[in-house]
Amino acid sequence: MSIEVIKPGLLSSLQDAGRRGHAALGVGRAGAMDEPSWRLANALVGNRDEEAALEITLAGPTLRFRQSAVIAITGGILEARADGQRLPLWTSCFLPAGTVLRLGVMRHGCRSYLAVKGGFDGEPVLGSRSTDLHARMGRAIQAGDILSIGAHAGARWFRSGKQIRALRWGLDPQPWLDYAQAPLALVRGHHYAALDDASQRALFAQRFLISKDSNRTGNRLDGTPLRLREPLELISEATLPGTLQLPPSGQPILLLAEAPVTGGYPRIGQLAAVDLPRIGQRRPGNGVYFRETSMDEAWQRLRDRDVSLRRLLQRIEQRLEST
Template identity: 35%
Template sequence: MIEILSVTGPASVQDLGRFDQYRFGIGTAGAMDDVALRAGNILLGNDENAAGIEIPMVPFRLRFDRDMAFALTGAGVEAEIDGRVIPPWWRSHARAGDLLDIKAMPRGARLYLTVGGGIDVPMVLGSRSTQFRGEFGGLHGRPLQPGDILPCTASAATIGELGVEPAEITLARPNTAADETIVRVVIAGEYDGFDAATQALFWSSSWKITPQSNRYGYRLQGPAVKPRVPIEKRSHGIVPGVIQIPPNGQPIIQMRDAQTSGGYPKIATVIRADLWRVGQARLGSKLRFEQTAYAEALAAEAEMSAYIERLRTIVRLIEEIRTCRSS
């Protein structure tokens, strides 16, 4: 088990999400940066869907109640365990009673703590993810609080230290400014309802992520983008990544806790291979949208999958070498 000692902001238990409940109006939830969660679980020899802790704000402190392996992935981090510095994208070993102090997050927006075997909260509708909107999943359907005890599945996996190259390096987008995130999008259903000048404005603008952004959606600030004539639609299905344009012309990107339907016109959709980049974009930073064809979106998905497969291969080979040396 691990005990939460101090927490800042809405940290929560998340796995990769629930994807078979849309017909009941239940959204996906799940890690905002699924690449980082997968990487942490790969480092630990877990199932890649094992639940971890998503930490969007620091400081954050917890105590390990037994020996176990753990990993920190996602955002850049300044962290220590028992006075020893823990790098990001790194597997390490905690002993019973050790305190993990996560002090700062110099870059990125979300850190993931995974543990050997995974966080063992109950499955709800096929997932351990916390769904804030419905108040279910995770630990009592709410953000973590000081004093919370999280059970962990026992794991016999190797617990030696090991690190991997962060996704932000391997999957970096070219020509990106330090305070700007470029995300690829495909045009959506109501794109042709915007005139050519407005479409060009959407592509050329840098969009500021406002403080009103959260796991439900990222509300952006920039020049008003409005259709030729008001578009009124019945509520219909939407998914994470959809970019809607409300009447004020300021885009909203639907994120992992988004509702499953909405009526605002859709101008574009963030491709799945780049949604994790949005999840790691900090409040106050800027996004820029890059139009992408369907074939290019599939290629980006393949590139992301190849990165995950390389991590699996690297970790497996290192463990095999260690086993051979110890035998």
């Protein structure tokens, strides 16, 4: 089974949970920027958690399905049309062979996820099919590409046919999308105390704007420059997604999914892991406020989110089996 890329969209790439556990080799994680949306898209088509999906940034691709397929689209809100017919998001849909799927401009959020039953196939690298643009592991899809789909059994909840169909039920995106763009929780970093007094206050008080020079490696944050009490001479130290660095410009950089494994800038904060999907759904020009949090609170919020997500994944599986 395969899908032909007619138009690639702004930036679309295959992503899964990423390459965890290879930092000692200098290899970052990569993976989906909004992991819950990626997991929910896979669940809606009956995939296992680890299947790769297509991560779509701001404007989607146009794809031709050479064989029939079961798909789901989650994450940021965009218009999806299959052979001109409007397609619902956050639910399971059947597309017959030959269907052309056009995904438009995102109205809310920054990244959507297209999952297909069987998952997008490809040769894993270090146990992952994720594209890492920063490390040049794979590339964004291009016009003319043929995307392979893994072997799978048919979907019990759809009978074969020539009609585009969607389930009568779907998920509410509200709990999973950051509509209010509330403050993001930040733990003080190793070099927070090196900020001068005004910058320490500004870090948790001012509104930053996500720069147009942002990508999957990191968001550059524009605002009143933050300053150190005195220059620091540092050796490179470990970094990971969510590390907030302060380069000489005074404009912080919040590292994201394709974060390098080491960095030499002062580390003034660490974003709570539970808020990584929220920053992953903010686009250039969006505002960012930080609020201070503790490690205990950050861990508890992550545990609570994961419990809710696991329960929903189980409920989706049960609902599909009974449909």
